[in-house]
Amino acid sequence: MSSESSAPTGITAEAGAHADAHPLNVHLPTDKELVLKVIPMPGDCNANGDIFGGWVMAQVDLAGSVLPARYANGRMATVAVNQFVFKQPVRVGDILSFFSSVSRIGTTSVTVQVEVYAERFRSQGRYIKVTEASLTYVAIDDSGRPRKIVRD
Numbered sequence: 001m002s003s004e005s006s007a008p009t010g011i012t013a014e015a016g017a018h019a020d021a022h023p024l025n026v027h028l029p030t031d032k033e034l035v036l037k038v039i040p041m042p043g044d045c046n047a048n049g050d051i052f053g054g055w056v057m058a059q060v061d062l063a064g065s066v067l068p069a070r071y072a073n074g075r076m077a078t079v080a081v082n083q084f085v086f087k088q089p090v091r092v093g094d095i096l097s098f099f100s101s102v103s104r105i106g107t108t109s110v111t112v113q114v115e116v117y118a119e120r121f122r123s124q125g126r127y128i129k130v131t132e133a134s135l136t137y138v139a140i141d142d143s144g145r146p147r148k149i150v151r152d
C-alpha cells in the first residue's frame with residue numbers, strides 16, 4: 001500500500017491529514033479502485049457485538065466481483081478465496097470502503113486483491129484497514145462450465 005496517497009475519486013483527502021494521528025490510521029490505496037461502500041447495521045453483528053465475519057466475507061465477495069465482471073462479460077462464480085485476513089474488528093455504523101485491483105488474468109479466471117477500510121462513524125476521514133483478501137472468479141457458460149475470457 002502506498003504511504004504517499006492522494007485520495008481516489010469520491011474519497012476525501014482528509015485521510016492523509018490525519019493519517020499519523022493514531023498508529024492504526026492509514027492512507028487509502030492509490031493503486032486500487034473503490035468498488036463498494038456500505039455501512040453495517042446491528043442485524044449484522046456477532047455475539048460479541050462486532051460485525052459477523054461472514055457478513056464481511058459476503059461483502060468482500062461482492063466487491064471482489066466488480067473488476068472481474070469487466071472481463072467475464074456474463075456469468076461468473078467465485079472459485080477460491082485464496083487469502084482472507086480480519087485485521088481489525090468492524091463495528092456497527094462503520095463506513096466501509098472496499099478497494100480492489102486485478103492481480104492475475106488467466107484463461108478462464110481473474111484474481112483480485114481486496115482491501116477494506118473503515119471510517120469509525122464519529123471519526124470520518126480517518127481510515128483503519130480492517131480486512132484484506134484475495135479471491136479468484138471464473139467466467140462460466142450457461143451450463144456452469146469454465147468459459148474463456150476474451151481479452152482486448
Ligand SMILES: CCCCCCCCCCCCCCCC(=O)SCCNC(=O)CCNC(=O)[C@H](O)C(C)(C)COP(=O)(O)OP(=O)(O)OC[C@H]1O[C@@H](n2cnc3c(N)ncnc32)[C@H](O)[C@@H]1OP(=O)(O)O
Nearest residue numbers: 061065074075077078079080106107108109136138144146
Ligand atoms: C446476463 C449477465 C448476468 C451476469 C450476472 C451478474 C451478477 C453480478 C453479481 C456477480 C456476483 C459474483 C460474486 C458472487 C459469486 C458467487 O457467490 S458464486 C457461488 C460460489 N461459487 C460456486 O458455487 C462455484 C462452484 N464451483 C464450480 O462451479 C467450479 O469449480 C467452477 C468455478 C465452474 C470451475 O470449474 P473447474 O472444473 O474447477 O475449473 P478448472 O478448469 O479446474 O479451473 C478454472 C479456473 O479456475 C482456477 N481455479 C480452480 N481452482 C482454483 C483454486 N482452488 N484457486 C485458485 N484458482 C482456481 C483455475 O486455475 C482456472 O483458471 P484459468 O487458469 O483458466 O484462468
